[in-house]
Amino acid sequence: MTDRVIETRGLRKRFGAKVAVADLSLSVGRGEVFGFLGPNGAGKTTSLKMLLGLIEPSAGTARVLGAPLGNRAARARVGFLPEHFRFHEWLTGHELLLFHGRLYGLSGSVLRSRIDELLTRVDLVEAADRALRTYSKGMLQRVGLAQALLNQPDLVFLDEPTSGLDPIGRLLVRDVIHELKANGTAVFLNSHLLGEIEATCDRVVFLKAGRTVRELELRGRIDRLEVELRVEGAGAETLRGLERFGRRMSADSESIRLEVAERDELPRIASFLVEQGAQIYGMHAARPSLERIFLEVMGEDGRPG
Amino acid sequence: MRALLTVTQLTLHEAGRRRILLAALICGVAFVGLFATGFHFIVLDMKKDAARNTSLELRMMLTFFTLAGLYGANFLAVMTGILLPVDTLSGEISSGVLQTLASKPVRRSEILLGKWLAFVTISILYLGLLVGGVLIAARIESGSVPPNLIRALPLLALEIALVVTLAIAGGTQLGTITNGVVVFGFYGLAFIGGWVERIGALAANRAAERIGTLASLIMPTESLWGLASYHMQPAIMRDVMITPFTPASIPSPAMVAWAIGYLVVTLGLAISWFRKRPL
Numbered sequence: 001m002t003d004r005v006i007e008t009r010g011l012r013k014r015f016g017a018k019v020a021v022a023d024l025s026l027s028v029g030r031g032e033v034f035g036f037l038g039p040n041g042a043g044k045t046t047s048l049k050m051l052l053g054l055i056e057p058s059a060g061t062a063r064v065l066g067a068p069l070g071n072r073a074a075r076a077r078v079g080f081l082p083e084h085f086r087f088h089e090w091l092t093g094h095e096l097l098l099f100h101g102r103l104y105g106l107s108g109s110v111l112r113s114r115i116d117e118l119l120t121r122v123d124l125v126e127a128a129d130r131a132l133r134t135y136s137k138g139m140l141q142r143v144g145l146a147q148a149l150l151n152q153p154d155l156v157f158l159d160e161p162t163s164g165l166d167p168i169g170r171l172l173v174r175d176v177i178h179e180l181k182a183n184g185t186a187v188f189l190n191s192h193l194l195g196e197i198e199a200t201c202d203r204v205v206f207l208k209a210g211r212t213v214r215e216l217e218l219r220g221r222i223d224r225l226e227v228e229l230r231v232e233g234a235g236a237e238t239l240r241g242l243e244r245f246g247r248r249m250s251a252d253s254e255s256i257r258l259e260v261a262e263r264d265e266l267p268r269i270a271s272f273l274v275e276q277g278a279q280i281y282g283m284h285a286a287r288p289s290l291e292r293i294f295l296e297v298m299g300e301d302g303r304p305g
Numbered sequence: 306m307r308a309l310l311t312v313t314q315l316t317l318h319e320a321g322r323r324r325i326l327l328a329a330l331i332c333g334v335a336f337v338g339l340f341a342t343g344f345h346f347i348v349l350d351m352k353k354d355a356a357r358n359t360s361l362e363l364r365m366m367l368t369f370f371t372l373a374g375l376y377g378a379n380f381l382a383v384m385t386g387i388l389l390p391v392d393t394l395s396g397e398i399s400s401g402v403l404q405t406l407a408s409k410p411v412r413r414s415e416i417l418l419g420k421w422l423a424f425v426t427i428s429i430l431y432l433g434l435l436v437g438g439v440l441i442a443a444r445i446e447s448g449s450v451p452p453n454l455i456r457a458l459p460l461l462a463l464e465i466a467l468v469v470t471l472a473i474a475g476g477t478q479l480g481t482i483t484n485g486v487v488v489f490g491f492y493g494l495a496f497i498g499g500w501v502e503r504i505g506a507l508a509a510n511r512a513a514e515r516i517g518t519l520a521s522l523i524m525p526t527e528s529l530w531g532l533a534s535y536h537m538q539p540a541i542m543r544d545v546m547i548t549p550f551t552p553a554s555i556p557s558p559a560m561v562a563w564a565i566g567y568l569v570v571t572l573g574l575a576i577s578w579f580r581k582r583p584l
Contacts, residue, residue: 015583052408054584076410086401088315090322102311103409147405 003030004063005155005186006051011060013046020046022210024060030154031184033177035197035218037290038207039298044190045083047207048159051188052080065154076104079153083160083190085144089133093124093143096132097150104151111150118146123172137164145176155186162196174200194290204290206297214297218290225263229256230282231273238276245269259288308411312419313426320389320427329385329431336381337438340374341446348446365539368451371443372534375451378435379461379530383492386428386468391485393420394476394579404584414576421473421572428465436461451537460533463564464526468492470568474575477582491524499527521556525564528556 004027011024021043028034038044049055051062053070067074087096094115101111119125122142132140141164148156158177162170177187177200191197197204198218206214227246234242239256243249245268246260260266266285273280320326347370351363394417397403406416436458440450451457471491475484498520505513521528535555 049404049584052404054404054407056581056583072410072412075408078408080405080408082401082404084401085405087405088319088402090319099311099315100405100409103308103406103411105307105410144405 004028005030005032006034006062006064006188008051008062009060011047011050011062012058013043013050013055014058019210021050021057023212024050024062024207024210025212026205026215028155028186028188031181031186032203033181033187033189033201035201035204036188036190036207037194037197037204037294042207043210044207045159048157048188048190052078052157076151077154079148079151079156081141081144081148081156081158081161083163085140087132087144090131092129092131093119093135093139093146094128096143097147100147101150106150114150114152115146118149121149121176122146138166138169141165142169142172145173149176149180153185155188156180157188157190159190160192161189162191162193170196194294198290206294208298216293224288225260225265225285226288227258227260227266227269228282228284229258229269229273229280230254231256232279232281234273234276234278238273238278241272241276242269245272255282260285306415308409309415309419309422312406312411312416313423316393316420316423317427320423325389326385326427329381329389330434333381333431333435333438336377337435337442340377340439341442344370344374344442344446364449367443367447367449368537368539371439371447371451372537374439374443375436375537376530376534378432378439379464381435382428382432382461382465383468383526385431386424386465387472387485387488387492389428390420390424390469390472391476391488392481393424394473395479395481395484398582398584399480407584413580413582417473417477417576417579418572421470421575424469424473425466428469429462432461432465452539453536457533457536460529460536460561463561463568464529464533467526467529467564467568467571470571470575474571474578477575477578492526495520495524495527498523499531521560522563525560525567528560529564532556532560 006026006028008024008026011021012019013021024043024047036044036047046055050057050069051064053075057069062069064071065074065077091099097115097118098111101107101115106114116125119128122145124139124143124146127135127139132143135143141161145158145161148158158173161173165173174196177189180187181202187200189197189201202217202219204216204218205212206216234256239249239251242256242258245265246258249256249258251257260269263285266283270280270283348367351366394403397406403416407413440454444450468488472484472488475487479487498517500517501513501520502517505511505515505517532555
């Protein structure tokens with residue numbers, strides 16, 4: 001069995017003359033938490049719907065859990081939380097889970113105990129017998145998360161899972177994602193909240209104008225560091241000398257910033273500064289924020305007009 | 306099959322909780338109550354004038370009133386049969402409910418057929434309730450009910466199933482309001498077609514008769530009612546064609562076959578459209 005839970009190549013969707021997704025090429029591994037990033041209108045939701053079999057692609061190939069898109073046996077092993085989860089508001093939380101559990105083919109004590117477990121997990125035990133119409137946005141999102149996990153899926157699609165959630169709710173979602181990963185479930189996370197992506201994802205792919213344009217590992221090897229130096233006594237020659245250690249250097253009266261390729265450059269920079277007679281008061285190195293990378297990848301044309 | 310029945314169960318459950326069915330039930334009870342009261346006073350009046358009417362005339366009059374009541378019951382059931390399912394697909398697509406449903410290991414055909422089965426069941430039960438109310442009132446007041454109910458009532462049930470099917474099929478392609486307008490439009494077309502045919506027959510106008518037949522082919526509901534009411538009239542009423550419930554020409558059994566085929570094909574198309582529908 002392949003270790004890829006999602007594999008797509010050149011997946012494309014056009015609605016009449018409008019191309020919603022031009023080229024979706026990505027792969028997600030078993031147990032991986034995968035972030036799907038892009039500005040509004042980049043085609044994220046259409047891509048997600050294609051992977052779920054809700055929309056038929058116009059071209060390209062794709063497999064989800066080793067099966068063609070829309071395959072029913074594969075869908076039995078998939079969970080999905082749509083953005084702004086809504087369901088019949090007259091159902092109670094418990095009835096909603098019962099209904100979705102039956103659609104997954106669960107029944108009897110297995111289903112009952114799974115429902116109890118999930119209601120506890122999403123902190124809705126007390127609200128379980130209340131109609132959904134009395135739920136807050138956050139509660140709806142949490143019961144939506146519970147229905148996506150009823151079948152103990154191998155792959156979960158979460159479309160903006162924390163929209164409408166308060167900080168505690170967000171933390172809950174983050175914890176659930178970590179638990180899913182620990183249990184070997186792959187998570188496909190579509191979110192605008194870059195901080196949330198940074199905190200949970202192993203890898204992200206950027207989607208721009210319907211195309212996957214860049215992939216970035218968030219765990220594992222760091223290939224780029226932003227260094228901030230607080231230095232006194234560094235003359236123009238020293239600053240010029242610093243340029244050879246990295247790129248994108250900038251300096252003001254407070255600090256010097258530059259990007260280096262690896263961690264080993266840090267002691268070399270320190271030695272060089274000491275040799276030049278400069279005094280180091282601070283040295284801080286960090287991976288560039290996802291926000292910065294996002295803006296770089298999307299460029300000026302990715303910004304709202 | 307299990308998924309289909311789960312969807313049916315949810316839809317029945319939903320209908321029970323929605324106000325539209327409750328409103329339909331209240332209207333239905335009011336309708337039957339009004340019919341029974343009216344019928345009571347008419348019978349009372351007729352009995353007073355019994356000396357002037359023969360028993361045959363009396364029976365014809367009472368059958369005529371019962372048919373009028375059944376016509377009203379049929380009309381209300383048709384309205385309910387259209388209005389109940391008119392937003393089931395389009396509404397759930399726009400609210401996002403169907404996306405969650407369709408991402409489960411369920412065939413789209415099971416979702417559609419599950420809903421169809423539930424709405425056909427509810428609408429036919431509603432028809433049964435209204436027709437039953439009218440017939441019970443007629444039986445209590447006049448001591449008789451129209452003949453051939455066993456042959457007539459399944460035709461009315463088929464008519465209701467047909468409008469439900471059309472409303473569900475429309476919902477796979479159209480928004481709620483447009484769908485409602487189209488299905489009511491079809492029903493209205495059949496209704497007017499029936500009258501054009503009747504008047505054409507009286508005036509011996511072949512073109513008008515053909516228009517009526519064409520309307521029946523486009524939407525067979527009026528023919529089904531026509532055939533059902535034909536069965537429910539005593540032979541003498543049919544022969545003299547004296548009531549608005551007497552069809553211009555007796556719809557042939559082929560029309561029933563046409564209506565069944567129409568329903569099956571519409572349902573098949575609905576499944577096929579819904580399968581391809583981007584959600």
